[in-house]
Amino acid sequence: MTDALLTGANASTEVPLKRRLRRAERTRQVKALALVLPLLVFLLFTFAGPIAGMLWRAVDDREVRQALPQTVAALASWDGKDLPNEAAYAALASDIQVARASGTIAIAAKRLNYALNGFRTILTSTARNLKAVPEPGTAKETLGKINPAWRERTTWTTIRDAGGPVTGFYLLAALDLTRNVDGAIIAAPPDQAIYRDVFGRTFLISLGVTALCLILGFPVAYLLATLPPGRSNLLMIFVLLPFWTSLLVRTCAWIVLLQSKGVVNDSLHWLGIIDEPLRLIYNRFGVCVAMTHVLLPFMILPLYSSMKAISPAYMRAAASLGAPPLTAFLRIYLPQTLPGIGAGSLLVFILALGYYITPALVGGAADQMISYFIALYTTETANWGLASALGAVLLLATILLALVYGKLVQGQQVTGGMKN
Amino acid sequence: MVTPALVRFSGIQKSYDGEHLVVKNLDLDIRKGEFITLLGPSGSGKTTTLMMLAGFEVPTQGEIYLAERPIKNMPPHKRDIGMVFQNYALFPHLTIEENVAFPLSVRKVSKAETQARVKAALRMIKMEALAQRRPGQLSGGQQQRVALARALVFNPQLVLMDEPLGALDKRLREQMQLEIKQLHETMGITVVYVTHDQSEALTMSDRIAVFNDGIVQQIDRPDALYEHPVNSFVANFVGENNVIAGTVETIEKDYCRVALAAGGSVMARAVNVSGAGASTSLSVRPERIAIIPDGASGDGPNRLPAKVQNTIYLGDHALAVLEVAGNAEFMVKLQPGAHDNLRHGDNVVISFRPEDCLALDPV
Numbered sequence: 035m036t037d038a039l040l041t042g043a044n045a046s047t048e049v050p051l052k053r054r055l056r057r058a059e060r061t062r063q064v065k066a067l068a069l070v071l072p073l074l075v076f077l078l079f080t081f082a083g084p085i086a087g088m089l090w091r092a093v094d095d096r097e098v099r100q101a102l103p104q105t106v107a108a109l110a111s112w113d114g115k116d117l118p119n120e121a122a123y124a125a126l127a128s129d130i131q132v133a134r135a136s137g138t139i140a141i142a143a144k145r146l147n148y149a150l151n152g153f154r155t156i157l158t159s160t161a162r163n164l165k166a167v168p169e170p171g172t173a174k175e176t177l178g179k180i181n182p183a184w185r186e187r188t189t190w191t192t193i194r195d196a197g198g199p200v201t202g203f204y205l206l207a208a209l210d211l212t213r214n215v216d217g218a219i220i221a222a223p224p225d226q227a228i229y230r231d232v233f234g235r236t237f238l239i240s241l242g243v244t245a246l247c248l249i250l251g252f253p254v255a256y257l258l259a260t261l262p263p264g265r266s267n268l269l270m271i272f273v274l275l276p277f278w279t280s281l282l283v284r285t286c287a288w289i290v291l292l293q294s295k296g297v298v299n300d301s302l303h304w305l306g307i308i309d310e311p312l313r314l315i316y317n318r319f320g321v322c323v324a325m326t327h328v329l330l331p332f333m334i335l336p337l338y339s340s341m342k343a344i345s346p347a348y349m350r351a352a353a354s355l356g357a358p359p360l361t362a363f364l365r366i367y368l369p370q371t372l373p374g375i376g377a378g379s380l381l382v383f384i385l386a387l388g389y390y391i392t393p394a395l396v397g398g399a400a401d402q403m404i405s406y407f408i409a410l411y412t413t414e415t416a417n418w419g420l421a422s423a424l425g426a427v428l429l430l431a432t433i434l435l436a437l438v439y440g441k442l443v444q445g446q447q448v449t450g451g452m453k454n
Numbered sequence: 455m456v457t458p459a460l461v462r463f464s465g466i467q468k469s470y471d472g473e474h475l476v477v478k479n480l481d482l483d484i485r486k487g488e489f490i491t492l493l494g495p496s497g498s499g500k501t502t503t504l505m506m507l508a509g510f511e512v513p514t515q516g517e518i519y520l521a522e523r524p525i526k527n528m529p530p531h532k533r534d535i536g537m538v539f540q541n542y543a544l545f546p547h548l549t550i551e552e553n554v555a556f557p558l559s560v561r562k563v564s565k566a567e568t569q570a571r572v573k574a575a576l577r578m579i580k581m582e583a584l585a586q587r588r589p590g591q592l593s594g595g596q597q598q599r600v601a602l603a604r605a606l607v608f609n610p611q612l613v614l615m616d617e618p619l620g621a622l623d624k625r626l627r628e629q630m631q632l633e634i635k636q637l638h639e640t641m642g643i644t645v646v647y648v649t650h651d652q653s654e655a656l657t658m659s660d661r662i663a664v665f666n667d668g669i670v671q672q673i674d675r676p677d678a679l680y681e682h683p684v685n686s687f688v689a690n691f692v693g694e695n696n697v698i699a700g701t702v703e704t705i706e707k708d709y710c711r712v713a714l715a716a717g718g719s720v721m722a723r724a725v726n727v728s729g730a731g732a733s734t735s736l737s738v739r740p741e742r743i744a745i746i747p748d749g750a751s752g753d754g755p756n757r758l759p760a761k762v763q764n765t766i767y768l769g770d771h772a773l774a775v776l777e778v779a780g781n782a783e784f785m786v787k788l789q790p791g792a793h794d795n796l797r798h799g800d801n802v803v804i805s806f807r808p809e810d811c812l813a814l815d816p817v
Contacts, residue, residue: 350510351543353530355557356608362531365556369547 091422095201101142106197123173204423240386247333255337340374459483466516494665536605544589721808742810
């Protein structure tokens, strides 16, 4: 009896407190949410939406299904071991007739041509030569006569694999993979296998640019953090100056400087150091120089903010405890700048991964990064599936890197001991 | 008994801007094993002096000797001087144990010995249980103890402390004062301590050097500094003090008669007066003054009429604020229970012995 009363009293005092707390907090939470709501909505439409769309396009595959619905349906029950039966041929002939009239045949032809080079010709020539729907039972013979490709299994597996509605074809292509006749994943033929190379090049250039930015930016950030305020403000203006100039202008300035009749080559020639102009641009060197220049502030600023937080008392303490300057730097100063190094490097690396304008302008054919190909497929050839797949692979790699960085930072989180 | 000086400042001057001297001609000997405090208001040059000794500032002129060797141009890390900073300066990315081991590891002390000495140092400050924490997880007092252990663990010949207790609250500060004093006594180390808190200096020091305006005003034991200040600055800076302005009338041996600006005259010890006719500031400590009840008989050389302004109750004692000879903040320490009898506006008479009244330089 007493127990019941006691627990009852406990419950009745505890639950209302929690509820009261929630109620008291709710107004504040609603207010906070209302403040960020415009940005959330904006981001939903400009960021989350497009990215979701891109990811969907990387696997979306409905063009063939829409143009050749009967064929796709007929091939669904095909075992793929032999040529399909007469019904599939009849369905294809009927589909071609309809698709030619509605104009969707070109879209299907383009899609099938990605998977099998020359498919466009097969389909368009068949459509052109197929005067009427063949008599029942003669579709196989008629189509085979118009184009011998219809007697080959590959032609039919291509249609079946492109039947959608979703496909791994573009994602596989982005990784230089493809499916063979039997549906197994194999390496793409050498003439199509370029993306791994491009991804590798993209990562290599980005890594090099990040390393250059770190080497060049660290002393500048140190200077910024240790100079007296007046001079450090002036220096900060020089660091930020590039932000006030258009990216295009800065990149073009490098073309002026580095071209074979440019300022650098002319000066070196005039000084008698070189006889022939050096090749400084439209190669890897030019790309790295120009990108490092553009991205340097993104390294300096996080480094600066992490260094600014390090009290000079630490270095003094290290010296008073007997550490020579280099030891004090390596064991006391450098470890405390690691969060800044990490943040700056990640920022520069991720920005470099997506760089387009600079490599496109100052790079050679062998220096084009993944963004160039994404832009090419989006604007030139309208192969949105492959463009999206390349983008998705890049996005995935970037997210993985960010996660790894997050884990690393979390592993050595430090809380400052200084109160000032 | 003459102990050789461990540190000798010889004709040290320091200027930061080439126009003003922050330290003007400093000569100071620090003996081995003593606890010396550099006391002074901010900007008096005491911290600059400490930084020159640590090696973070270079004297503009003069030489500093550490154990007879000139060290003016020796970099800080070679001086073998431990230092405790105002904000502790514990390395935030290292654990407490690693912080304390740092001075040993840069000296390439063997692993086993490092471990033993760090353990002993942490036991000394009673923080063995927190060895694996990081500085950010400790309270201010704990951080200061670790900073102490780190500065002592490599047995430096000298330990410098730059206002180490400034960031702590009063109670903790008093506790740490005793702990530091105890460490000094048990380990026999030489400590140079900088503070602007005179009570801290009085509590801890063997000797105190009072700095003002770049000059050492007086170096003495705490009691001597309090009882026998050489000038008005020291008298006012160290302990509570009452000041009355006056003019010297006559000087006889150690004593002089001083005419007060507000009328009347008193006898005072002539400590820092140039001669008859010179103006002077009289210094009397609050606890050396008696309030004579109204109408009480008796006569003495130093009796002055006073008007009660206020009484302040402070628990262990009470203060009466009086108006005496034009000074409206004249403090008198009262006996327990005595403050009940005084009311605002009461006229009383105060009295003090001539030997408790010092005639010093005019303020």
